[in-house]
Amino acid sequence: MDVNQYLEIFLDETKEHLENLNAQILRLEQEPEDVDTINEIFRAAHSLKGMAGTMGYKRMQALTHDMENVFSEIRNGTMKVNSNLIDTLFQCLDALEEYNNNIQETADEGTNDNQQLIARLNDFLKTAGKGTEEPKAQEAAAPEEKPDDQKEEKWLDIKLDESQLSVLLAAREAGKNVYGLTVFIQESCLLKAARAFLVYKAVEEKAEIMVCNPSAQDIEDEKFDLDFSLIVISESPLEEILQAARNVSEIETVTGAVYEVAQVPKAESMAVVQASESKPESAGSAQSQNAPAKNDKKAAGKPVVNRTVRVDIEKLDVLMNLVSELIIAKNSLVSASTTEGGSNAGFNEQIEYLESVTTNLHESVMKVRMVPIESVVSKFPRMIRDLSKKLNKKMELYMSGEETELDRTVVDEIGDPLMHLLRNAADHGLESAEVRAQRGKPEVGSIFLDAYQDGNNVVIEVRDDGSGIDVEGVKNKAIERGIITAEQGESMSEKDIINLLFHAGFSTSKKITDISGRGVGLDVVKSKIESLSGEVEVKSKLGEGSTWIIRLPLTLAIIQALMVTVGGEKYAISLGSIQTIEDVGPDEIKLVQNREVINLRGSVIPIIRLSKELDIESCKSPDENMVVVIVKKGEKLAGLVIDELMGQQEIVIKSLGKYISKCKIISGATILGDGEVALILDANALI
Amino acid sequence: MEELKTVGIKGIDEVSEYETFQYIVIKLGSEQYGIDIRYVDNIVRMQHITRVPKVAEYLKGVINLRGEVIPVMSLRLKMDLPADEITKATRIIILKLEQHGTIGVIVDEVKEVVTLSTAEIEKVSYDGKEERVNYINGIGKHDNELISILDLNTVAVEK
Numbered sequence: 001m002d003v004n005q006y007l008e009i010f011l012d013e014t015k016e017h018l019e020n021l022n023a024q025i026l027r028l029e030q031e032p033e034d035v036d037t038i039n040e041i042f043r044a045a046h047s048l049k050g051m052a053g054t055m056g057y058k059r060m061q062a063l064t065h066d067m068e069n070v071f072s073e074i075r076n077g078t079m080k081v082n083s084n085l086i087d088t089l090f091q092c093l094d095a096l097e098e099y100n101n102n103i104q105e106t107a108d109e110g111t112n113d114n115q116q117l118i119a120r121l122n123d124f125l126k127t128a129g130k131g132t133e134e135p136k137a138q139e140a141a142a143p144e145e146k147p148d149d150q151k152e153e154k155w156l157d158i159k160l161d162e163s164q165l166s167v168l169l170a171a172r173e174a175g176k177n178v179y180g181l182t183v184f185i186q187e188s189c190l191l192k193a194a195r196a197f198l199v200y201k202a203v204e205e206k207a208e209i210m211v212c213n214p215s216a217q218d219i220e221d222e223k224f225d226l227d228f229s230l231i232v233i234s235e236s237p238l239e240e241i242l243q244a245a246r247n248v249s250e251i252e253t254v255t256g257a258v259y260e261v262a263q264v265p266k267a268e269s270m271a272v273v274q275a276s277e278s279k280p281e282s283a284g285s286a287q288s289q290n291a292p293a294k295n296d297k298k299a300a301g302k303p304v305v306n307r308t309v310r311v312d313i314e315k316l317d318v319l320m321n322l323v324s325e326l327i328i329a330k331n332s333l334v335s336a337s338t339t340e341g342g343s344n345a346g347f348n349e350q351i352e353y354l355e356s357v358t359t360n361l362h363e364s365v366m367k368v369r370m371v372p373i374e375s376v377v378s379k380f381p382r383m384i385r386d387l388s389k390k391l392n393k394k395m396e397l398y399m400s401g402e403e404t405e406l407d408r409t410v411v412d413e414i415g416d417p418l419m420h421l422l423r424n425a426a427d428h429g430l431e432s433a434e435v436r437a438q439r440g441k442p443e444v445g446s447i448f449l450d451a452y453q454d455g456n457n458v459v460i461e462v463r464d465d466g467s468g469i470d471v472e473g474v475k476n477k478a479i480e481r482g483i484i485t486a487e488q489g490e491s492m493s494e495k496d497i498i499n500l501l502f503h504a505g506f507s508t509s510k511k512i513t514d515i516s517g518r519g520v521g522l523d524v525v526k527s528k529i530e531s532l533s534g535e536v537e538v539k540s541k542l543g544e545g546s547t548w549i550i551r552l553p554l555t556l557a558i559i560q561a562l563m564v565t566v567g568g569e570k571y572a573i574s575l576g577s578i579q580t581i582e583d584v585g586p587d588e589i590k591l592v593q594n595r596e597v598i599n600l601r602g603s604v605i606p607i608i609r610l611s612k613e614l615d616i617e618s619c620k621s622p623d624e625n626m627v628v629v630i631v632k633k634g635e636k637l638a639g640l641v642i643d644e645l646m647g648q649q650e651i652v653i654k655s656l657g658k659y660i661s662k663c664k665i666i667s668g669a670t671i672l673g674d675g676e677v678a679l680i681l682d683a684n685a686l687i
Numbered sequence: 688m689e690e691l692k693t694v695g696i697k698g699i700d701e702v703s704e705y706e707t708f709q710y711i712v713i714k715l716g717s718e719q720y721g722i723d724i725r726y727v728d729n730i731v732r733m734q735h736i737t738r739v740p741k742v743a744e745y746l747k748g749v750i751n752l753r754g755e756v757i758p759v760m761s762l763r764l765k766m767d768l769p770a771d772e773i774t775k776a777t778r779i780i781i782l783k784l785e786q787h788g789t790i791g792v793i794v795d796e797v798k799e800v801v802t803l804s805t806a807e808i809e810k811v812s813y814d815g816k817e818e819r820v821n822y823i824n825g826i827g828k829h830d831n832e833l834i835s836i837l838d839l840n841t842v843a844v845e846k
Contacts, residue, residue: 325754569738614740654756656739656749657788659843663741669749669756677737677751 007107010055014100017044017051018093019375022382025089028074029385032081042071048096054225057109060099066121067092073125087389088120090382156180158213158229168210168259171233179207179238180259181230183245184252193219195250196228202244207234226252231259313408316369323358323365324558324652328671330358331649335673359650362558370405373451373460376415377402380422384447387426394444395430397422401451406458410532410552414460417525417536421462421548422447424522429466429546439543441465457576458554463547469540471497478503498538502526533667535684537634551634559653561670561680563646564629567616570678571642572651572670577683579630579637581645586623598628598639605630608686609641613665619643631683638687653680707804710827712834713780713794716768720794721801721827721834722780728789729781730797733773743845750791752781759791765842766822771795787843801834803827808836 024041031037049064067089073079095114102110158180160168168178183199185192196219203209211231214224234241238256245254333351377399384397406414430436430445437443448463475489478500484492502522529536533553540546553559553576561572562581582600589596589607596607607628611618620626620643628639651670656663656679667682710721711730729752736748736759745764749756759779763771771777776796783789808825824838 328754616738616740656756657758659758659787659790660739660742660746660749663739665741666739669737671751671754671756675751676735677749677756679737679739679749 006055007103010051011100011104013051014048014096017048018097018100019378020044021048021093022090023378025086025093026381026385028081029083029086038071038075042068042075045071057099057103059111059113060096060109063092063095063099063114063118066118070121070124079124085124088117088124090386092117092121158211158231160211160231164211164231168231168233176233176235177238178210178259179232179234179241179256181232181241181245181254181256182227183230183254184227186250186252187226192224192226195248196224198248199245199251199254200230202248203230203232203241206236206241206244207232311368313369316365316408320365320369323362327358327362327558327650327652328673330354331673332675333673362650366407366558367405369408371408371411372403372405373411373414373458374402376411376418377449377451380418380449383419384422384426387423391426393426393430393432395426395447396444397447397449399449404451404453404458404460406552406554410534413528413532414550414552417528417550418449418460418462420522420525421550422449425462425464425466425546425548429464429468431467435467453554454551457551460550460552461547462550463545465545468542468544468546469498469501469538470542471540474498474500498540501538502536530684535634559651561649561651562629563649563672563678564627564642565619565644565646566610566614566642567618568643569614569616570646570672570676571610571614572649572678572680573629573631573640573683574680575648577631577633579632582628582630582639584626584628584639586626600630600639603637605637605639607639607641610681611641611643613686631687633684633687636687638683640681640683640686651678651680707802709800709802710834710836711780711800712798712829713778714796714798715762715766715794719798719832719834720823721803721836722782723836723839724800726782726784726839727780728783731779731781731791733777733779733793747793750779752791755789757781757789757791759793762792762794762842782839782843784839784843786840790843792842801827801829803829803834 021041021044024037024044027034027037028041045064045068049061049068052058052060052064070079070085070089074081079085092114095112095117098112099109102108172178181203183196185195200209200212200216200219209230209232212219213229218224219228232241238258242254242256245251330351333354337348337351380399381397384395387393388395425447426445430447431439431441433443436445446465448461450461450463452459471494475484475492475497478484478497479486479489483500483503489497502525526536529550529552534551536548536550538546538548560575562575562578564571564573582598584598588598590599591597592604596609597604598607599605609618618641626641627643627645628641630637630639632638649672653668654670656666656669664685665682666679667685668680669677670680672678709724711724711727713720713722731750731752734750736750738748739746739758745761747759747761747764749758751757761771763769771793772795774795777793778797779791779793780797781789781791807829808827810825811823822838822842823835824841825836827834827836
């Protein structure tokens with residue numbers, strides 16, 4: 001069977017299962033007796049094994065198989081969960097992840113057998129008192145659980161309804177034979193459906209086919225693996241029917257036996273339920289969807305999941321671009337209608353309608369691209385647990401707002417920076433147990449990861465109740481490293497000093513650990529987040545802990561912007577960074593340290609003359625009142641002096657391309673309704 | 688906006704051993720230059736160019752080409768010639784370069800498309816005296832006229 005087409009699904013699902021397992025095993029450690037958790041783990045491990053087997057990844061299958069044995073023991077209550085076991089299980093998950101990564105890169109699982117892990121798992125099984133025979137015996141009793149182990153009598157799994165049963169019983173009484181058959185098609189077979197059909201035909205000549213599993217329709221549509229089972233009524237001997245089926249080429253084997261109709265009643269149908277529960281899962285996702293008859297039983301064991309379609313992100317990008325084009329076209333219509341005086345009321349109405357449609361369309365396309373940050377943060381509890389052991393500090397991670405959604409591209413990128421910050425909090429932030437005791441803090445340190453939406457931004461906070469940032473220490477270190485001079489250090493505010501932490505090559509940790517402290521962390525965090533048009537700031541109180549606040553824009557491609565003119569040129573400023581717009585008289589401008597500032601309702605705000613920054617002559621005379629746009633970056637404010645306000649507009653951000661990337665204060669360009677290009681000012685770079 | 692679509696571009700790998708190349712002949716002042724047609728995406732009329740602050744002088748800004756924002760440079764300024772005088776004949780040639788992406792270059796006039804074989808192109812020797820020679824990687828002879836073949840990658844490289 002050509003499995004390549006399923007590779008992507010396999011990788012995605014394996015990743016999901018692994019994430020799930022990580023989370024569930026963590027929970028298991030907390031509540032070792034929780035039956036739901038154990039069942040969930042067992043199911044996930046079982047599906048993994050089945051999928052790996054289907055795809056032919058034997059090593060992966062072997063490892064999951066042994067893990068499954070352990071889970072099975074836990075489920076049966078013959079084995080107790082302990083910290084050692086959890087550690088080993090986590091290592092197994094890491095090994096599985098490695099397999100998965102290998103497969104993703106090379107479509108091959110690699111050669112690492114992980115014998116050690118398997119041996120350790122088996123040790124656990126032995127020490128559980130029952131020895132290794134137990135799981136084996138269990139498998140023999142429930143062979144359905146081993147989909148790949150050449151279980152050949154699959155026709156036993158066929159579920160019969162009352163009427164079929166009675167027909168079979170009647171046939172037996174009439175002296176006819178009832179046989180069960182299972183046909184295995186060769187893996188290399190290209191047209192499975194055609195082969196199956198030929199077998200079907202051949203058997204039909206000799207016998208009457210009562211039941212077919214999967215259904216004849218499914219077989220025709222190739223909705224089956226490599227085998228299918230039949231129950232037939234015939235007067236001919238079994239061998240003859242088998243021979244007829246085997247004569248069809250590309251058939252691996254055909255097995256069959258007399259079908260014991262009498263045994264059917266209750267026990268049989270129970271076994272069938274069990275079998276069908278494990279079978280669709282193990283057969284991989286493609287098959288499970290195509291077995292509607294089994295789905296109801298599966299649903300009982302699995303939480304209901306939203307129906308989803310996996311879409312290539314590039315296709316979404318194309319869609320997004322089209323929507324952008326539409327918005328530009330709409331903008332040109334709007335500008336055309338205003339220049340013509342807007343005499344036609346119906347025309348304007350239609351334009352307004354178009355406007356609302358495009359806005360809605362844009363929003364829904366954006367939403368398609370949004371994914372909850374859960375996919376990134378779900379691995380953190382596990383990481384903190386590992387860190388806790390490694391650092392020998394007790395700590396607990398509290399997360400909230402995992403459901404907060406962000407653009408897919410942002411979510412993919414945000415994982416590393418968050419990991420850096422969490423590691424920092426665990427390593428540098430939290431004190432050792434002795435120090436915590438001295439300071440009268442609870443023994444277990446707390447790290448919080450909170451995500452929430454704030455207007456057009458998503459805020460992610462990483463907070464700890466550790467020692468906070470030692471400002472003096474940072475200052476001294478910076479002077480020592482030659483990042484600042486001693487005089488500079490004197491005049492710097494506490495905030496500025498803390499910001500030095502983001503300076504490349506800065507690490508205050510006295511000892512360098514493999515967790516953090518190589519001095520590459522925070523500047524990478526900062527540049528990464530800035531490349532996502534976000535910002536990061538720190539709040540800290542010595543002795544009480546620090547908070548790292550990451551702000552990210554909700555969307556990247558289309559924003560609301562204020563259009564302004566400076567010296568006859570049009571510029572856009574993102575509405576998200578604008579605080580207020582002020583009318584300022586020339587006499588209100590004061591000089592402080594030779595820099596222009598204004599005193600706005602009690603706060604002193606530096607003034608930036610955009611005409612100067614943009615190398616252009618302002619159209620306004622110096623004694624006129626000035627329009628000042630107050631922008632904020634974190635908690636810093638600045639006033640941008642512009643010539644004129646044009647109004648608010650939804651703009652599509654276009655990259656200037658790498659050819660003109662030198663200009664820091666311009667973050668991109670946009671196309672206006674009249675086809676002209678306007679540049680987007682990056683208020684963050686100006687401040 | 689009138690646009691001249693270039694047609695019949697030969698793929699780089701299908702060039703036979705009898706190598707002939709097509710060049711778009713442009714005028715810059717009194718000199719003629721040839722631009723390899725395989726790199727030309729489009730030729731558009733002069734249009735409003737949005738200035739970008741704080742970039743090199745020869746980078747005139749960006750234009751909107753069917754929804755794409757494309758940087759435009761002045762070939763004259765890049766080659767240390769007097770600044771462009773915009774006339775009716777002024778055109779922007781949109782180049783697609785592997786290394787530098789899409790760039791527009793302003794030229795005084797687009798004359799014609801010529802086909803030159805390798806035999807008609809003379810390699811230039813670098814004497815290092817004149818800086819302009821660096822932007823040229825050959826001189827083509829066509830109907831008793833000389834066409835300097837532009838080395839587009841050097842032209843596009845930032846100074």
